[in-house]
Amino acid sequence: MDNFYGPGRNHLFVPGPVNIPEHVIRAMNRNNEDYRSPAIPALTKTLLEDIKQIFKTTTGTPFLIPTTGTGAWESALTNTLSPGDQIVSFLIGQFSLLWIDQQRRLNFNVDVIESEWGQGANLEVLASKLAADTVHTVKAICIVHNETATGVTNNLAAVRKILDHYRHPALILVDGVSSIYVALTGSQKALSLPTGIGIAYKLETYWPYTPSIHLLYGLRASLDLIFEEGLDNVIARHSRLAKATRLAVEAWGLKNCAQKEEWYSNSVTAVLVPPNLDSSEIVSRAWKRYNLSLGLGLNKVAGKKILFMFEESLILFALQNMGLLIGDGMDVENPILFTVFGCGGN
Amino acid sequence: MDNFYGPGRNHLFVPGPVNIPEHVIRAMNRNNEDYRSPAIPALTKTLLEDIKQIFKTTTGTPFLIPTTGTGAWESALTNTLSPGDQIVSFLIGQFSLLWIDQQRRLNFNVDVIESEWGQGANLEVLASKLAADTVHTVKAICIVHNETATGVTNNLAAVRKILDHYRHPALILVDGVSSIYVALTGSQKALSLPTGIGIAYKLETYWPYTPSIHLLYGLRASLDLIFEEGLDNVIARHSRLAKATRLAVEAWGLKNCAQKEEWYSNSVTAVLVPPNLDSSEIVSRAWKRYNLSLGLGLNKVAGKKILFMFEESLILFALQNMGLLIGDGMDVENPILFTVFGCGGN
Amino acid sequence: MDNFYGPGRNHLFVPGPVNIPEHVIRAMNRNNEDYRSPAIPALTKTLLEDIKQIFKTTTGTPFLIPTTGTGAWESALTNTLSPGDQIVSFLIGQFSLLWIDQQRRLNFNVDVIESEWGQGANLEVLASKLAADTVHTVKAICIVHNETATGVTNNLAAVRKILDHYRHPALILVDGVSSIYVALTGSQKALSLPTGIGIAYKLETYWPYTPSIHLLYGLRASLDLIFEEGLDNVIARHSRLAKATRLAVEAWGLKNCAQKEEWYSNSVTAVLVPPNLDSSEIVSRAWKRYNLSLGLGLNKVAGKKILFMFEESLILFALQNMGLLIGDGMDVENPILFTVFGCGGN
Amino acid sequence: MDNFYGPGRNHLFVPGPVNIPEHVIRAMNRNNEDYRSPAIPALTKTLLEDIKQIFKTTTGTPFLIPTTGTGAWESALTNTLSPGDQIVSFLIGQFSLLWIDQQRRLNFNVDVIESEWGQGANLEVLASKLAADTVHTVKAICIVHNETATGVTNNLAAVRKILDHYRHPALILVDGVSSIYVALTGSQKALSLPTGIGIAYKLETYWPYTPSIHLLYGLRASLDLIFEEGLDNVIARHSRLAKATRLAVEAWGLKNCAQKEEWYSNSVTAVLVPPNLDSSEIVSRAWKRYNLSLGLGLNKVAGKKILFMFEESLILFALQNMGLLIGDGMDVENPILFTVFGCGGN
Secondary structure, three states, rough: OHHOOOOOOOOOEOOOOOOOOOOHOOOOOOOOOOOOOOOHHHHHHHHHHHHHHHHHOOEEEEEEEOHHHHHHHHHHHHHHHOOOEEEEEOOHHHHHHHHHHHHHHOOOEEEEOOOOEEOOOOOHHHHHHHHHOOHHHHEEEEEEEEEEEOOOOHHHHHHHHHHHHHOOOOOOEEEOOOOOOOOOOOOHHHHHHHHHHHHHHHOOOOOOOOOOOHHOOOHHHHHHHHHHHHHHHHHHHHHHHHHHHHHHHHHOOEEEOOOHHHHHHOOOOEEEEEOOOOHHHHHHHHHHOOOOEEOOOOOOHHHHHHHEEEOOOOHHHHHHEEEEEEEOOOOOOOOOOOOOEOOOOO | HHHHOOOOOOOEEEEOOOOOHHHHHHHOOOOOOOOOHHHHHHHHHHHHHHHHHHHOOOOEEEEEEOOOOHHHHHHHHHOOOOOOEEEEEOOOOOOHHHHHHHHHHOOEEEEEEEOOOOOOOHHHHHHHHHHHHHHHOOOEEEOEEEEEEOOOEEOHHHHHHHHHHOOOOOEEEEOOOOOOOOOOOOOHHHHHHHHHHHHHHHHHOOOOOOOOHHHHHHHHHHHHHHHHHHHHHHHHHHHHHHHHHHHHHOOOEEOOOOOOOHEOOEEEEEEEOOOOOOHHHHHHHHHHHHHHEEEEEEOOOOOOOEEEEEEOOOOOHOOOEHHHHHHHHOOOOOOOOOOOEOOOOO | OOOHOOOOOOOEOOOOOOOHHHHHHHHHOOOOOOOOOOHHHHHHHHHHHHHHHHHOOOOOEEEEEEEOHHHHHHHHHHHHHHOOOEEEEEEHHHHHHHHHHHHHHHHOOOEEEOEOOEOOOOOOHHHHHHHHHHOOOEEEEEEEEEEEOEEEEEEEHHHHHHHHHHOOOEEEEEEOOOOOOOOOOOOHHHHHHHHHHHHHHOOOOOOOOOOHHHHHHHHHHHHHHHHHHHHHHHHHHHHHHHHHHHOOOOOHOEEOOOOOOOOOOEEEEEEEOOOOHHHHHHHHHHHHHHHHEEEEOOHHHHOEEEEEOOOOOOOOEEEOOOOEEEOOOOOOOOOOOOOOOOOOOO | HHOOOOOOOOOOOOOOOOOHHHHHHHOOHHHHHHOOOOOHHHHHHHHHHHHHHHOOOOOEEEEEOOOOOHHHHHHHHHOOOOOOOOOEEEOOOOOHHHHHHHHOOOEEEEEEEEOOOEOOOOEEEEEEEEEEEEOOEEEEEEOEEEEOOOEEEEOHHHHHHHHOOOOOOOOEEEEEOOOOOOOOOOOOOOHHHHHHHHHHHHHOOOOOOOOOHHHHHHHHHHHHHHHHHHHHHHHHHHHHHHHHHHHHHHHOOOOOOOOOHHEEEOOOOEEEEEOOOOHHHHHHHHHHHHEEEEEEEHHHHHOOOEEEOOOOOOOOHOOOOOEEEEEOOOOOOOOOOEEEOOOOOO
């Protein structure tokens, strides 16, 4: 299969799968093991504990789910809501569009707030909707934290503030696939999840199904790398690299797809290709001549000829193909439910 | 984490994850790649074509799903049936029990035919039920091909014959997780799966979500190994090894859990532990003294003190953690739907 | 190339290359690195320090040489002796025979003390020779610590005692390839090795030639495994496994090649094949039927039809293909030069 | 150990170890094997046959030696010459300097022809020396084909022509470590190497010592990659990349160390650092800020502040740490001895 590639190493710079650190590749280079032995529960315990630090929570309950981001979307929706429930969803790019499509297929009653692609979520419209919803018909707000298709990041804290302002109990469900970030919401709903909690409880020692031993060891290695560097240092590094990328884009005389600084993403930079160039031709040449994988604009921004640049992601490899949900119960001071899911790719 | 194990290699002989051939481990030892590049669709195409040979079908449509066997169970049920549909399910061991639990949670109307653990599916009861169901209320027959918990294999061809005899249109859904075998059923239902077919169609070139590059390359390596040895030779080898295992069990003065030769499994041999021994103590000592992982009896047969022996499985590693469904459309001579799912572990 | 093997894993039980722990395989799974960067000297420093613990010395100077045991033989001879020097060499099996052949090709004046194969070194003859050598013509005693071909271990401490008794300054050069043990000798010679010491000095920070980055990381992983288990525990484990192997040989009604308990090796057990069996046929069948590699008797003991059993060796993989010399300078109480070389195979 | 590096991948651009293709890393990711089994001799046979194609010879006899380039230097000298023999050696940079040092330590009578560093071998002086040597005292010409320290390549064909012109029987010994090229010489000497030929003969089926199984499989993978791309295509690619590198150096306003186009190397480009910059500071910053390994000027050219740029080498990884000698016997038309040794690093 390798002969689909030219000689030498392939250079991966797409807004999709990230480059895997050699340390992580090595950790997954192994035979199978018995997941019912004493070793795997002990390993799992460290993972479930340590992953909380990535989400900066001490009380949240993380779930590791053997699926992709798309599967985690579904799992989050079906385990916290009921068919027919009304939800508000922001449409700001290709991935929020796909999620909304899934929400409709799962028979939720979706109220869409759309922005021009390249802009962030329109929070003013959300505020007016919540102000009007005094009977609390809206059960959840669905928002993509970092829209990969446009390199736009939404302000989750502002969403939380709006909900608090109107004392609205709706959940916030956040797609953190290309950001790993946290979403906050006040809700008793989280307390009514016997199945989920049951699973979480079992997870503390044993898996209720066959986990991927390899991804568990890979996740362990990823966490070790992050802790060794320091989570804040990792975030600062991505911030620095992302700024450097945006400055380079400007220096080349090109334009960022994200229209305002408040929406700049630190994990994906989408660049507008000049009108006289064909972005698919650029991607094709990069592949053939330089063994270099670049991302193309999708859907609406494909018409605007967008070429993607991608910084090394905060979302390290091992999380990919393993869905991740994290939920937090009631807390007097700051009632929140962390519902972050995703990872590394939809 | 490695220090949970004693020194030296761990010896894996459980009725769960199988030992991964070094060839397959090597194939998965790599960085990420762009799944939208020309290389991955080309690789995927060879996989979807070659995997049909494993299922000995030329017209079936295989689906590769990023999930475990448990997820594939759900996917098969929700994509071929509707909530409330009546289904007949055989209960012959722990895994059929778990599947029936899932069927009930998904709101199907489940009619259970139970056998003593250690025996196969009671097909006479099925025949009388189908004979009585002249209005075709039963939409599907759910059967575990190889019950891992007891080392019992069911006769799928006999199930097919009963349906044909009564010209009954119910689907046969088969859990082939520990056997990879084929299930046959006549049904127009398969033709009414626009989403599924749409996905299958797209799969011929591109993935609609982020696949695990590593599992794809691992699957490629697995298929190469099987084709190199010859599928029939692989099956013959497992048959030979399984027979040798059963003869060894007898020579040791022990008894097989599977009660009749017609139910003997060629991929799992479950052994009854003598009444004076504690099977969990055997497993514990094997772990501590010999770095050897053995399987314990589950649920009902735990009471009967069953110790598992496990031959190297026909189901090679790469299929694990990647659900697999294969469906065949209408065929005048032999109307069948292959609905095999599973792989390597639930 | 893999198709030279039958399906499934190959089982390695030869008196040659040992099975590599997965931890070590993983450590060597990497790209090249710049050996002149700050990282490799730092890694090398830990290796040179930690390897002393394996040799239980605090003052010895270890040398890592990119070669096999055969190359380390040559390096030890040519760096401590001069052409024409008289040396005493024990011939007790195939590997001592090969070393003597090399000693003669390198123009040393070799006085051979031969034993029947299956017996240890004849130390009485050595004692009488040293008693007679009052003018100290003999410059070195060459002895294979563990003769792989016969599973015989020599008593190095007894050799040291004889030299001390006659106050003889000859060096003891020990082939520890299949044992990793220490050799002792009193000699000022070791102090007159400017080149060697120069190299050793440089080695503390930088390599004078291109080292194998992979073997260095592998060695690091090997040492970590040994230290984690505890060196004495590792030795005790091999002692226990070797005893179990010898008891099993007896229980099978077969005979050990090593003729007396004092010569029993804890890393290689050589078994006499009954006269009515053809040992090469046994090895050939094991290979074809069971994908199992066994060792054959070599040279003289081939006539006696010897089949080898091999316990997992104390000599972990990473040392293989990397010669190892360790030299200790003058010490008032116990004047010794550790000159151990070899490892993992000649 | 990994924490000696910054986060992310290390970028290797040194005139030393080359980046290893993932295909080759994968091939070496394995347990040990019995080198006396039928598999390894079969593998070795394909290697010895296929490696001739890399050297473009059909009659040469390749030797694989478990050592570094430094060891292969010694092996070539001591197996083709006798102590005291007179040899002519070109001194044009750090590696030819080190080889000459070794030649002197091995007691050869070395006549050095020195060039300014940055220039190639002075062939006019060689011609006059050979013209004067009518009694054929000179037994060998030692020349580094590609001087890594200065990025200078020597014209070996011109050396061959001079020897032919004077009908001089001296051997040409070529260090091809950073080029893999062929050296030619007319000599009956090659025919008088019973040991060498004996080894070569044995090598066709069995190894006389323990080879590195891993490097053999790595070499197999390297050769497969080269043959897949086509050797001439590999050479053309390096020529193209090297030219692009030199053009880039000019475009940056910097100067090449190699002083004339006839000496330009296609595997190493050495760049003169402007007088106002400190090259060691450049290397240090590249390491700390960018996780990027660059090479420094050595010895004489260190004074001239040289910074190295290194193209992906023709010498793929698996050859490294495995010396390689290739010798060709008498041939009526073109009496030659290929004596190439080295690879991937001294």
